[in-house]
Amino acid sequence: MKTSWNNIRTTEQYLSGNMNTEETLLFKAKLLTDPVLRLQVALQEKTYQLVRLFARKEMKAKLEITYQQLFHNPEKQAFQQSILQYFIKP
Amino acid sequence: MEVLERNNQVQFQIETENAFEKLYERAFPLVAKFVSKMSGSFQDAKDIFHDALIIFYEKQVANAITIQVADELYILGIAKHLWLRKFKQAQEKVSLDQLERDISIPEDYYQESEENNRLLVLLQLTGRKCLELLRAVYYDKLGPSAIAAIFGYQTVRSATVQKYKCLEKVRDKVKEKSISYEDLLE
Numbered sequence: 001m002k003t004s005w006n007n008i009r010t011t012e013q014y015l016s017g018n019m020n021t022e023e024t025l026l027f028k029a030k031l032l033t034d035p036v037l038r039l040q041v042a043l044q045e046k047t048y049q050l051v052r053l054f055a056r057k058e059m060k061a062k063l064e065i066t067y068q069q070l071f072h073n074p075e076k077q078a079f080q081q082s083i084l085q086y087f088i089k090p
Numbered sequence: 091m092e093v094l095e096r097n098n099q100v101q102f103q104i105e106t107e108n109a110f111e112k113l114y115e116r117a118f119p120l121v122a123k124f125v126s127k128m129s130g131s132f133q134d135a136k137d138i139f140h141d142a143l144i145i146f147y148e149k150q151v152a153n154a155i156t157i158q159v160a161d162e163l164y165i166l167g168i169a170k171h172l173w174l175r176k177f178k179q180a181q182e183k184v185s186l187d188q189l190e191r192d193i194s195i196p197e198d199y200y201q202e203s204e205e206n207n208r209l210l211v212l213l214q215l216t217g218r219k220c221l222e223l224l225r226a227v228y229y230d231k232l233g234p235s236a237i238a239a240i241f242g243y244q245t246v247r248s249a250t251v252q253k254y255k256c257l258e259k260v261r262d263k264v265k266e267k268s269i270s271y272e273d274l275l276e
Contacts, residue, residue: 005254008261040261046268047261048228049198050210054221055229056144057210063140066114082119083135086126 007037011044114143117162121169128173128180138176142168145195151231157189167193175200205269212267213260220256227253 013019014027031038070076118139125135142165149155155164167190174184175195213221223241226232232240238249 002254004258008254008257012257039265043261043265043268044257046209046264047224047257050206050213050260050264051221051224051228052198053206053210054214055225058225059144059147060140063114063143066111067136067140070111070115076115079115079118083122084132086122087132087135 007040008044011041015041015045015048110143110147113161113165117143117165120162120166124166124169125173128177128183130173138169138172139165141172141199142166145172145199148196148229151229157192159189164193166190168195171195172199209264209267213263216263217256217259220259223252223256224260 010027014024019027031041071080118135121139121142122132122135125131125138130138145168146161146165157164159167167186170184170186170190171193172195174180223237226237226240234246234249237243237253238246241249241252243249243252
């Protein structure tokens, strides 16, 4: 495996808490002295955040389609009514 | 063998989606009732409900649901927490029972950052395929053989290699496109 991937894997273990105490201490010590590693860890953490953001946005878009389908389906009138009743004021 | 696994995977996805739609129909009325009691609008109810479903999915995937309660009630519990997070002054109006009190909401859920949204748009333009693979690995937490089947890799090993390639590619893109490194090192 490429060295850069090994670094990615080690960083992943650190960020996800899948390191034992000894490894964690060692990694933290490296972080203190190695600014390049520090930047790498920060970038990788950001990458995971962006993947999560992407996934949530995709799910939201999918739910919007489910919503459109359910609220435009004449067979689902009972369901539609069970929601709308709370918001339609007499 | 390969084809069979792929078919199973597709079958599994269809079943999951059907189950999710049924859950949608069961849970939405509960959340709508709650939001209307809080004097929220239909749009509020829909937004909160969709967010609650997403969080519910994340918890299911992470095996983080420890309370024995029907799925729709759990979703209602999440929705109540989300309402409280959005409208802090609603504190005394929302009553949480013992089980609901134990439900937690991801800290980062409503922390939309303009910088992240901007970066995501760029990433989607240049490497959507990698984002989709990384989502399957880290968000949907699918195993290597499922990943290989869905994305059409011949072996589990090539799926793993692809994961690292994608992580590296996205990470380097983030580095290239970030406004400043100082922000990252906070």
